[in-house]
Amino acid sequence: MSLSNSNPAAAAESAKAASHFLATLNEEGRNAALQEIHDELKASKDEILAANAEDMEKARKAASDGSLSSSLVSRLDLSKPGKYDEMLKGILDVKNLKDPIGKIDLRTKLDDGLILERISCPIGVLLVIFEARPEVIANIASLAVKSGNAAILKGGNESEKSFVAISKVISNALERTHVPNGAIQLVLTRDAIAQLLDQDQYIDLVIPRGSNSLVRYIKSSTRIPVLGHADGLCAIYVEGSADPEMASSVVVDAKTSYPAACNATETLLVQDAALSSVWPSIASALLAKGVELRCDAATKEAIKDVKVPKGGSVKDSTEEDYKTEFLAHIIAVKKVSGVDEATEHINNHSSHHTESILTADKTVAEKFMSACDSAGVYWNTTTRMADGMRYGFGTEVGISTNKIHARGPVGLEGLMIYKYKIRGTGQISVSYGEGPGKKHFKHEPMPISDSR
Amino acid sequence: MSLSNSNPAAAAESAKAASHFLATLNEEGRNAALQEIHDELKASKDEILAANAEDMEKARKAASDGSLSSSLVSRLDLSKPGKYDEMLKGILDVKNLKDPIGKIDLRTKLDDGLILERISCPIGVLLVIFEARPEVIANIASLAVKSGNAAILKGGNESEKSFVAISKVISNALERTHVPNGAIQLVLTRDAIAQLLDQDQYIDLVIPRGSNSLVRYIKSSTRIPVLGHADGLCAIYVEGSADPEMASSVVVDAKTSYPAACNATETLLVQDAALSSVWPSIASALLAKGVELRCDAATKEAIKDVKVPKGGSVKDSTEEDYKTEFLAHIIAVKKVSGVDEATEHINNHSSHHTESILTADKTVAEKFMSACDSAGVYWNTTTRMADGMRYGFGTEVGISTNKIHARGPVGLEGLMIYKYKIRGTGQISVSYGEGPGKKHFKHEPMPISDSR
Known part of the structure; x- marks a missing residue:
């Protein structure tokens, strides 16, 4: 050194x-x-x-x-x-x-x-x-x-x-x-x-x-590729079929276990079918932890009877709130009609870091995970799972929101590239092709025995 | 569309x-x-x-x-x-x-x-x-x-x-x-x-x-990642132990089969032990194909008795020739002492596209392939093998000299990235860790059955 x-x-x-x-x-x-x-x-x-x-x-x-x-x-x-x-x-x-x-x-x-x-x-x-x-x-x-x-x-x-x-x-x-x-x-x-x-x-x-x-x-200052993420604007989408207790526990973890982390949840999307069933439980649990809820009209109306304890608060959201990484005990809440609106909102607002769906419906969950254009897409767990140690990578170089090379938590693998080796015995390119006397490539896959 | x-x-x-x-x-x-x-x-x-x-x-x-x-x-x-x-x-x-x-x-x-x-x-x-x-x-x-x-x-x-x-x-x-x-x-x-x-x-x-x-x-004009190569300055290094006939055939193919291609060879490095044995055969074969040899003093002296046919020519090289992608019937030739000098020259001059060593010595060949910082590193074959169709990729998006994401001939794979999915059952991050009542992650590798 x-x-x-x-x-x-x-x-x-x-x-x-x-x-x-x-x-x-x-x-x-x-x-x-x-x-x-x-x-x-x-x-x-x-x-x-x-x-x-x-x-x-x-x-x-x-x-x-x-x-x-x-x-x-x-x-x-x-x-x-x-x-x-x-x-x-x-x-x-x-x-x-x-x-x-x-x-x-x-x-x-x-x-x-x-x-x-x-x-x-x-x-x-x-x-x-x-x-x-x-x-x-x-x-x-x-x-x-x-x-x-x-x-x-x-x-x-x-x-x-x-x-x-x-x-x-x-x-x-x-x-x-x-x-x-x-x-x-x-x-x-x-x-x-x-x-x-x-x-x-x-x-x-x-x-x-x-x-x-x-x-x-x-x-914004270099032509060299950059591995990393500037923002971590993660979202959870909760459906009416989600178990209220599970949903509350997951959202509280995602928002409050380490609010300054990039994998903390900043936006909660509530299916209209969840407004009167699951959402009030989640709201109570968040408020009890001192979280400020920034709600659109529908999600605010749905919790008008929920008691607001000291520390917590319910406010009206602005459009800006859905683009904000609060890194604090604040969450933006919005009603959506279903998984399509939820994924559309996420694809247009999130930082493509990590998103989660809470639902009992496997088909909808698979659709969500396939449609969300983010490095991590989860079903029934917290966005805070996005972490190289939790993924079992042994070490973490960082978390990437890039669309090429390495995405999500990056372990040692992200510091590697590959090269192609050919071991030949004098072959030349003009021997291969179509026409008389020309050879064809065999292109036979061979076993990969890791002899290291 | x-x-x-x-x-x-x-x-x-x-x-x-x-x-x-x-x-x-x-x-x-x-x-x-x-x-x-x-x-x-x-x-x-x-x-x-x-x-x-x-x-x-x-x-x-x-x-x-x-x-x-x-x-x-x-x-x-x-x-x-x-x-x-x-x-x-x-x-x-x-x-x-x-x-x-x-x-x-x-x-x-x-x-x-x-x-x-x-x-x-x-x-x-x-x-x-x-x-x-x-x-x-x-x-x-x-x-x-x-x-x-x-x-x-x-x-x-x-x-x-x-x-x-x-x-x-x-x-x-x-x-x-x-x-x-x-x-x-x-x-x-x-x-x-x-x-x-x-x-x-x-x-x-x-x-x-x-x-x-x-x-x-x-x-030089965008922050978006670019997949491709600007230059294709490929080199062949030939050792004294190489079979002269094989070496001539490979170098002629690499230089003349399609000189305008990015995988054509532009520089030939000749081990001093090959100067009087292998190099004159290669020079004769190149000259017969009308190639202009731009030689340093040692490689020029070594072929002073080789007959120059019509079309071919032997000239003195300049330092600039070793950095030039001729894309024509011209090749820059230089004497080196061995594999270390050859790889050093290549790492400092090449465009990191494709390089080849011609030698009978497996140990030296492996050293060359490991030390050359290029997308393709070959032993006893032509640099013109660097091609998606020849590699068996079915299609070629392009050839990349990037050091991240995709390198060498790029097939459909180069247009893909990955995402991480987690399917959970309500797990939260605070349950895991050290201390009383905390769980540990299992991190058990599971079989990958491609069920598509």
């Missing part, structure tokens, strides 16, 4: 060169590097926490005069109980994942002695831009080494001292391994982001980890 | 709406639409050829005063023997491909009654920008309908009358099917490309089919 203080373009170029070597390093070599990073970070806990304390002091001052939010200060703190050990454990977790390189998913006999194979390989150079949290640097370095990708890291300025301390430790650790120095680079230059986003000849993928505004800025 | 003469933004918006319906249309419905398109185009051959004749007349005039190239005029001609029938056959070929929608490639039991599935689905809206060839419109319409994607087509102005005639026929055909009118749209407005490239809220993927300069312009 190296620190590139001055020149983002040079950092990108040397990362590209390193990526070519890293792509050929075997699993043993990459795992050994992860173990070294883990061990060295474990041994250097005191000095890293000391550097982090300096960042914290500066941040607390900035927070006290109002120039930094207190939640950002909290995310900066590596000395919270368990946080450092969690970071260390995360490195070993990534090490223990199955090698994503060299997975063969297609093998075809084109002709005798002419075998085509499609095999997974690293993408190349990742640019990861993240905000204050200093432990992300260890996480990203691990994911990059495991997947054989080089990575350029640009963190928030608030945690500069922590970043520098961690990156020096990682750099020392990598000195003892086969991972080249340029493979993981930390760029500290202030305002380097714009220059990095311009290096599309060297950088293959940008992964922003941070606020919606960061992601939106990056998506 | 509809003609959008005036408003590219409106075309994009209605294509998005149509894509949502098309994504839910079953295979039977999509195949019936392809059959209708085929039948109607077959029945309307005379009127389409009449419209094409008008384009041809105008184009011939433009060619005679030098404002249009004669090769473009030739590509415009639908009345060439066999061309129209080939277009018709192509539609049925696409119809007969396996349905790309609904393929399940991951199924996990997250918990009892909580099943996660990853299933293929269409990307959404494609923008296909192509040059004069009018038959491309039928090809693209077929690929879009088969893959459940809506498509906006923008063709070259030279074939406007042919496009209009074909699109009217396709429009009539689709009237009798379940494919919505907005699903396939032809945009005729001159200078509409820039406006279309700006519709990233509606358009999910741009596919340019045409010259390198077209692709390069598009790649």
Whole structure:
């Protein structure tokens, strides 16, 4: 790992060169590097926490005069109980994942002695831009080494001292391994982001980890593909046939278990057949949790007899509410006639992240899941299931609302692409075709024995 | 299919709406639409050829005063023997491909009654920008309908009358099917490309089919992902252990069988151990085919005794030659010390399209294929194998040098993405985790029975 203080373009170029070597390093070599990073970070806990304390002091001052939010200060703190050990454990977790390189998913006999194979390989150079949290640097370095990708890291300025301390430790650790120095680079230059986003000849993928505004800025500022989501405007559609108790429990979980998460539900669509049966139970449960209901006329009318406890409230919705990611104890509610109107509303308003239908009708549920153009489409469960750990991916690179490459929670797989190998015995193209003396390709599928 | 003469933004918006319906249309419905398109185009051959004749007349005039190239005029001609029938056959070929929608490639039991599935689905809206060839419109319409994607087509102005005639026929055909009118749209407005490239809220993927300069312009003018390749700078590296006859045959095929193709070889790297053994045979064979060899000092010296026949020539290379896609009977030749220098040269000079090594040494070949950062990496065969039909994909959307989503020859698969479905029974997120009373996810892989 190296620190590139001055020149983002040079950092990108040397990362590209390193990526070519890293792509050929075997699993043993990459795992050994992860173990070294883990061990060295474990041994250097005191000095890293000391550097982090300096960042914290500066941040607390900035927070006290109002120039930094207190939640950002909290995310900066590596000395919270368990946080450092969690970071260390995360490195070993990534090490223990199955090698994503060299997975063969297609093998075809084109002709005798002419075998085509499609095999997974690293993408190349990742640019990861993240905000204050200093432990992300260890996480990203691990994911990059495991997947054989080089990575350029640009963190928030608030945690500069922590970043520098961690990156020096990682750099020392990598000195003892086969991972080249340029493979993981930390760029500290202030305002380097714009220059990095311009290096599309060297950088293959940008992964922003941070606020919606960061992601939106990056998506609109680069020709390099961006993996991520700016918004998480998730919806639940509830039908009259849904069990009221189940529906209440799911909607409360989706709205209140972690309102700041991108997979929290922001919009509730209520089938007219559910207005007098299921909806009042859901409304009571949400109100009891202190949620503000922003209702259209029909859904408001249907709960006029529901008691509003302290904390909760019922208001009239505006059209804007159905396009708003509240990230708070607020939900927009709207009556729809059925699954068609529900999916149309969702396809026109949602951020294509995750949507759920609550119904007893399997046919309608399948229709909903097929028609909603979102990364996650669920039946009778909470939108908060949209998460790489919950999906069993072992790690999460991020959640993508892209329509190409990787969609939904993205594990290590999202950092891979493939190449085609052909092993031949001198075949040439002019031998094949129509007409006298020409051969035909055999195109016989062959078994894929994963011999790794 | 509809003609959008005036408003590219409106075309994009209605294509998005149509894509949502098309994504839910079953295979039977999509195949019936392809059959209708085929039948109607077959029945309307005379009127389409009449419209094409008008384009041809105008184009011939433009060619005679030098404002249009004669090769473009030739590509415009639908009345060439066999061309129209080939277009018709192509539609049925696409119809007969396996349905790309609904393929399940991951199924996990997250918990009892909580099943996660990853299933293929269409990307959404494609923008296909192509040059004069009018038959491309039928090809693209077929690929879009088969893959459940809506498509906006923008063709070259030279074939406007042919496009209009074909699109009217396709429009009539689709009237009798379940494919919505907005699903396939032809945009005729001159200078509409820039406006279309700006519709990233509606358009999910741009596919340019045409010259390198077209692709390069598009790649640098849009935030929408672009599937394609601007350059095809392929290389062959030949070692001393390669059989001279095999090597000559492969290099001649790679250079001369179709020099204008993107998979033709432009650079030949010669191991120093091959200079006096294999290289002179290759040089003789290339010169006999009228190829101009642009050599560095070492490779030129090594063939000083080789007779140069009429047509062929040997010149000194410049550094620029190793970065040039000649698309002609010219090849740049350079001595390298071995596989490491060869892959380094390729990774720094090639367009990451397709490269081949000619050697008797399996270990070296595997190293080359692993280290070259290109979509196709071959051993002992010609770079011209890089082709969707040769790979057995049935159809080819294009060849991609992208590092994400789809790489190399792209079949229907490249027009697909996936979504995650979860079928639950009321599970909520707060039930899972660490601590008293909390459940753990099971994450049990389940068999993937393709029940389509």
